[in-house]
Amino acid sequence: MTGKITNIWSKRQVDDVSGLATSRVVIEATSPVKCDIRWRDPLTAEVILPDCELNMPEGMIRVNDGLLTDIRVSRAARHGVFIRVELEHPSQSTLLQSEPLRSLPVRLVIAFDRAAIKRILSDRIIVIDPGHGGMDAGGRGPVNLLEKNVVLDIARYLYKHLKEAGARPFMTRTSDVGMTLKQRFDLAARFGAEAFISIHTYSSGNAELGGLRTLYNPSRPASEELAILVHDAVIQRAGLKDRGVARDATRPPGSLMSPIITVEAVCISNWVEEGLLRSPVFKERVADGIFNGVKRFFAERERGELRAREQVAGGAGGGAARVRIPIRTHIITEKDDIVDVVRMYTRDIAEPGDFIGIAESVVAIAQGRAILPKTVRPRRLARFLSKFPGKDGSLATPPAMQLAINEAGAVRVLLGAAAAALGKMVGRKGDFYRVAGRSLAFIDDIAGTMPPYDEHVVLGPAHPEEVVARIKKETGIDVFIADVNDKGCVDILAASDSIDQVVLNQLLSDNPFGNDDQQTPIVVLKPVRL
Numbered sequence: 001m002t003g004k005i006t007n008i009w010s011k012r013q014v015d016d017v018s019g020l021a022t023s024r025v026v027i028e029a030t031s032p033v034k035c036d037i038r039w040r041d042p043l044t045a046e047v048i049l050p051d052c053e054l055n056m057p058e059g060m061i062r063v064n065d066g067l068l069t070d071i072r073v074s075r076a077a078r079h080g081v082f083i084r085v086e087l088e089h090p091s092q093s094t095l096l097q098s099e100p101l102r103s104l105p106v107r108l109v110i111a112f113d114r115a116a117i118k119r120i121l122s123d124r125i126i127v128i129d130p131g132h133g134g135m136d137a138g139g140r141g142p143v144n145l146l147e148k149n150v151v152l153d154i155a156r157y158l159y160k161h162l163k164e165a166g167a168r169p170f171m172t173r174t175s176d177v178g179m180t181l182k183q184r185f186d187l188a189a190r191f192g193a194e195a196f197i198s199i200h201t202y203s204s205g206n207a208e209l210g211g212l213r214t215l216y217n218p219s220r221p222a223s224e225e226l227a228i229l230v231h232d233a234v235i236q237r238a239g240l241k242d243r244g245v246a247r248d249a250t251r252p253p254g255s256l257m258s259p260i261i262t263v264e265a266v267c268i269s270n271w272v273e274e275g276l277l278r279s280p281v282f283k284e285r286v287a288d289g290i291f292n293g294v295k296r297f298f299a300e301r302e303r304g305e306l307r308a309r310e311q312v313a314g315g316a317g318g319g320a321a322r323v324r325i326p327i328r329t330h331i332i333t334e335k336d337d338i339v340d341v342v343r344m345y346t347r348d349i350a351e352p353g354d355f356i357g358i359a360e361s362v363v364a365i366a367q368g369r370a371i372l373p374k375t376v377r378p379r380r381l382a383r384f385l386s387k388f389p390g391k392d393g394s395l396a397t398p399p400a401m402q403l404a405i406n407e408a409g410a411v412r413v414l415l416g417a418a419a420a421a422l423g424k425m426v427g428r429k430g431d432f433y434r435v436a437g438r439s440l441a442f443i444d445d446i447a448g449t450m451p452p453y454d455e456h457v458v459l460g461p462a463h464p465e466e467v468v469a470r471i472k473k474e475t476g477i478d479v480f481i482a483d484v485n486d487k488g489c490v491d492i493l494a495a496s497d498s499i500d501q502v503v504l505n506q507l508l509s510d511n512p513f514g515n516d517d518q519q520t521p522i523v524v525l526k527p528v529r530l
Contacts, residue, residue: 003031004055007328021114023067028105042090047083056328064237089116104323122166127193130155131200134178139203141274150277151199157287185254196260201268210270211241215248217260226259230293237289275446324512326520334368350477359513359521360483363461370456373399400445400457408437464494484511
């Protein structure tokens, strides 16, 4: 059988022993493939995979990790697959391949060293200032998020990325403490800061207002240039609306003379953007964007251009161990028939004895159950009840709670809330969903799924048993639909009768579905054949 390319993705990696940092392009296939890497120019690597087929959409995969900008995938003019990797800086590449007989998918890894980034940022002193703190909470979300907490999360991600790149980052605060503006700038001056990055959100009475704004202090050299580069990089990485770059009239106290900028990441008083701030992935993307902008600033300053996958899982049905093949798909929308999508992407990959798994969110999206919050009118009960789930709860916004009430009815939701309150008193969790209805547990609140649906509330799929039956009838393969997260929680919504769901829970505990950048909502589980 001809090898099929099922997924291409990227990640940054730092070796624990050597400290070597690389950007890795991971190519997943159903069998070993040959690879030829050619450099079209110092910033463009061309990868030719002959004698294989592309079993994923052609097109561009955006990366923007500071070294790799994007990966373009297409079918070769002759039989095979063509991949073009665009870089921001020259790099050396190393080709690695997994042991084909031990695991599936077979992984071909191209590691690009990040030495150029380390050279640019080495020993650069960058001060990160998470705004507010202590008694000063900053802005408040319409549900329960506080600005002082979310900006500290973003700052920690930024600190980690800068540290890995060889810079010398410092944070003005690492916990929930209050500081005056003078204390922050005095601390930065004491550190010898070469750049001062203050991280904030903003608030507005206009519920529709949102997006990124970056401020610069005109009294400090090169602040505007730094602000523009950071602003553009955050929009590029996080996909935020552009509210522009503006002057900050505040004159900084103290002796700090380095560039000073303030990144106002989102509008925390906007329901959708408060929802984005609940996502660790989103907060890291904002930090990635700031990192990329800071790196570009020092790279341009250096050039004088500024004015100043998966391992084998435990046993499955029949006692055999299984390996997983995540399959990248196009962005699935309400215009797709999920049965046709699964059949198209698993053809010639899945065979009798395999399991086909589908993430519940894409089944619901294909059924038209992704709802924009602005189309929902939360009533008083929804506004009240949405204050009680934790900040990461799936019904923590009024639109999501209103949709839950629409699904289950106000009486059941109220009974569930009462049961949850009693259960909390004795340390028991899950009573809300046991009483209000299991289907409500499958609602993904804002930022609960991948773009462009990260600004939607996604309900659980309707009639999952019927969907499973239809897919099995069309493919002849056992099928399951699952809701899985990175915390090890597995919920099987529906599965073919021959699938052992207890074992399936073990197979899915580390979440093989890629519901974000990887874009792999379909997974084929194959028995290990030794």
